[in-house]
Amino acid sequence: MDISPEAQSLLLAATDHNLPTLRSLLKSQTPNVQDPTTLRTPLHLAIASFENKSISSEEDATTNGHTNGSNGIADELSLPPIEKATKTLELLLQNGAIWNSLDTNNETPGCIAYRLGLTPLYEVMVDAGVRAELLFGRLDGYMALDDDDEDEEEEEEGEEGDVIDITVDEQKQSTEEEEEAPELVSTDQTPLDKATEEAIPVTSDVYLSSTLSIDDDKILDEDKNGVMMSWESHIMSLTVQNLLPEPLQTGPKVLNIGYGMGIIDSYFQSSTPPPSSHHIIEAHPQILQKLSTSEISKREGVVIHSGRWQEVLPKLVNDGDITFDAIYFDTFAEDYSQLKLFFTEYVIALLNPEGKFSFFNGLGADRQIAYDVYKKVVDIDLLEAGLETEWIEVAVDSKKMEGDGEWKGVRRKYWDLEKYWLPVSRFIG
């Protein structure tokens, strides 16, 4: 595939952080041109140009506070490299550059910045991702509303929509094609063995009617996707410690969505004193069967709800007076829209004023930038729902997991990061 000389110049100007040339070229060229060999975009190249350079401490020092010149283009040309690169990224993004396109190395521009330790550039790319994802979230809602609207309204909204411009369409398409909105426990991740494994996205309906293989250390679905694995135990333990910090005065009232291996429910039960009321919602028949014969099911105060939380919770809310001190959410094969629905509709209705809410934060966990973008997106959405969130850093030894063969027999790794951010939300104020 050949590209035009103008597109070629654009790629070069991005590599050189040549802002005046870029501005002029962007009047007629899309910022989403790709180098035919590497598939790198101007954003990739603006960051990758540091690949074989080291930034001297002198240049580094000047990155702080050296932006107050007033001599226009001349000043711009003499900016320190990182500042020029930052401005280059910002210019490209303002002109509609896609934040998350992949090159042949399977890297987004932000992945390159992360790999090279270029924090200011990485942050520009994370913020671009957050803006794009928030916008798509809003637009999805808008479009869903549109579907039922009268033609007349559609026309009006269509006009408004036009203001958002082609970039949104381009970006939306890119997001769908290249990196779907991550599922809570993503199943469309980098294959362990790229040569043999293809991504098979799992829907909730398919999962709930599939036959699971249940071992002591993991649960897999029919396609060998990891539903739950024992390496998450320390995350579950820390989650309970943060949701129910001891000493507790009285047995807390807790609600858990998704039993899985029963790990978090066991930790809830070992709090002192144990829960006075412990509700568990589970939808998969095999897991329910296991739960019904478990020790936990015999404990005082344990109430098991069979079915999808989407069907169980409206009844629980309508039946009246029940609220909880701690709520935990960890399902499988559901996307972010379901988590958001859960905290906007049900946490609000079911959490005590002083209560705490947490969830398994596995959004985008196969790629650092996706994880960082979704952490910010969820934080903003939680805030909009009236919940402020503390994020607790938890080390995950993913290298050791690899060495121990933790992922053996699992279709794909749904976790590939060194750090887990544990969310603990409570009502604002």
Ligand SMILES: C[S@@+](CC[C@H](N)C(=O)[O-])C[C@H]1O[C@@H](n2cnc3c(N)ncnc32)[C@H](O)[C@@H]1O
């Ligand atoms: C990752 S596991 C939960 C693991 C659990 N936190 C633990 O500590 O073992 C997810 C569980 O959610 C259940 N699940 C998935 N979708 C559900 C839904 N819509 N309603 C209720 N449970 C669901 C799955 O069957 C599975 O048992």
